Amino acid sequence: MNVLISLDGISYQSFEPYAQQWIENGYSFCQKLITTFPSVTFTAHAAAMTGSHPGKHGVFDNIVARPETMERVALYGDHEILCNEALHKQTIFHSLARQAGTSCCIHWPMTSGNPYIHHLITESGSKKKLKSKVSVEEIDHVALRETMRAIKTEAYDFISARFVGYDALSHQYGKDSPEAMRCLKELLTYLDQIEQTLKKTQKPFNLIIFSDHGQSDIHSFFYPNEILAKSQWKQHFRNKQIKFVGDGSGALLFYSSLDYQQNKEIMAFFEQMPEVHHFYELTGDTPSACSPFGILDLKHTVCGEDIAFPEQPKYQEMKSLHGYHPANVDEMNGFLLCLGDAFTKSKMIEETNIENIAPTLAQLFRIAHPCDGQPIKDIFKEYE
Numbered sequence: 396m397n398v399l400i401s402l403d404g405i406s407y408q409s410f411e412p413y414a415q416q417w418i419e420n421g422y423s424f425c426q427k428l429i430t431t432f433p434s435v436t437f438t439a440h441a442a443a444m445t446g447s448h449p450g451k452h453g454v455f456d457n458i459v460a461r462p463e464t465m466e467r468v469a470l471y472g473d474h475e476i477l478c479n480e481a482l483h484k485q486t487i488f489h490s491l492a493r494q495a496g497t498s499c500c501i502h503w504p505m506t507s508g509n510p511y512i513h514h515l516i517t518e519s520g521s522k523k524k525l526k527s528k529v530s531v532e533e534i535d536h537v538a539l540r541e542t543m544r545a546i547k548t549e550a551y552d553f554i555s556a557r558f559v560g561y562d563a564l565s566h567q568y569g570k571d572s573p574e575a576m577r578c579l580k581e582l583l584t585y586l587d588q589i590e591q592t593l594k595k596t597q598k599p600f601n602l603i604i605f606s607d608h609g610q611s612d613i614h615s616f617f618y619p620n621e622i623l624a625k626s627q628w629k630q631h632f633r634n635k636q637i638k639f640v641g642d643g644s645g646a647l648l649f650y651s652s653l654d655y656q657q658n659k660e661i662m663a664f665f666e667q668m669p670e671v672h673h674f675y676e677l678t679g680d681t682p683s684a685c686s687p688f689g690i691l692d693l694k695h696t697v698c699g700e701d702i703a704f705p706e707q708p709k710y711q712e713m714k715s716l717h718g719y720h721p722a723n724v725d726e727m728n729g730f731l732l733c734l735g736d737a738f739t740k741s742k743m744i745e746e747t748n749i750e751n752i753a754p755t756l757a758q759l760f761r762i763a764h765p766c767d768g769q770p771i772k773d774i775f776k777e778y779e
């Protein structure tokens with residue numbers, strides 16, 4: 396049985412003080428798991444389960460736009476605009492099912508309707524649930540209970556689960572707040588319970604634990620649509636030809652139906668602003684209808700929102716965020732731990748990429764899984 400656990404939002408730096416204890420307990424440890432750009436939950440989890448870059452799996456953010464109408468589409472609750480057969484077929488669940496392997500998936504973004512998962516408890520929008528006063532503790536209790544139950548049934552070859560508590564409390568109170576840190580410690584005890592439950596089965600197992608991205612504290616806010624609405628491109632903005640889309644994030648997607656030259660001019664205009672780190676133009680294949688023209692990466696501690704008058708800011712109470720390019724803001728990166736029959740004991744490696752998770756699982760199952768990533772050979776006994 397192979398188990399994959401995602402601890403949402405814990406940066407590699409926040410985990411570092413605990414690492415030694417895990418290594419001593421036999422876990423191999425990858426200090427830095429390089430995440431996706433934008434460093435957001437849906438993009439990162441799509442990368443982990445497909446083994447491919449956003450350019451291939453098509454999930455560029457937690458929020459996208461329909462390019463024809465510029466209508467904003469939140470992916471919370473797994474909207475079928477991107478959570479569909481094209482994505483499901485790229486997942487490790489699909490490759491496993493083709494070889495008659497069974498899987499169970501709990502609270503993992505972008506899995507709704509995935510027909511290759513045998514027991515599915517979908518992610519139903521942790522942010523949404525927070526607003527509706529369902530506590531994150533309760534959400535994670537369900538994830539723990541279901542994970543343990545799935546292990547005990549011994550009915551699945553693969554179990555994957557995600558825990559949202561630290562990420563949610565970090566957004567709300569700050570990444571180093573007592574609330575977030577208490578939750579982090581609690582989640583570590585959950586991992587211990589999962590490990591003990593696996594050991595009790597007395598069957599071979601492998602356990603991989605990772606975090607999808609980190610968090611940074613917010614110092615200022617940036618509203619690029621407000622700027623477009625007053626700029627020389629204001630008519631295009633009013634005509635819904637251009638728009639930034641982002642959800643209280645360090646990066647915003649830029650959608651445009653203007654010609655290439657005009658887009659480049661808009662990019663140059665924003666690039667000289669003090670809040671902007673870099674405006675990335677997306678090139679190559681555009682796998683989905685929702686691929687943006689570019690992604691605006693903000694400077695560290697700047698929070699971007701896509702509001703325009705008369706909309707009011709929604710995230711001014713938020714304390715921490717993510718989304719920045721992980722090569723620019725180091726604390727956007729996560730970490731990875733692994734323990735089990737196939738893995739070397741107590742080995743430390745410096746870094747690997749989040750896209751390598753799916754091919755590493757494929758290696759554990761000895762199945763083919765076409766994707767961009769590579770198995771993390773350094774952690775396997777067989778390559779010692």
Ligand SMILES: [Zn+2]
Binds near residue numbers: 436437607608
């Ligand atoms: Zn996340």
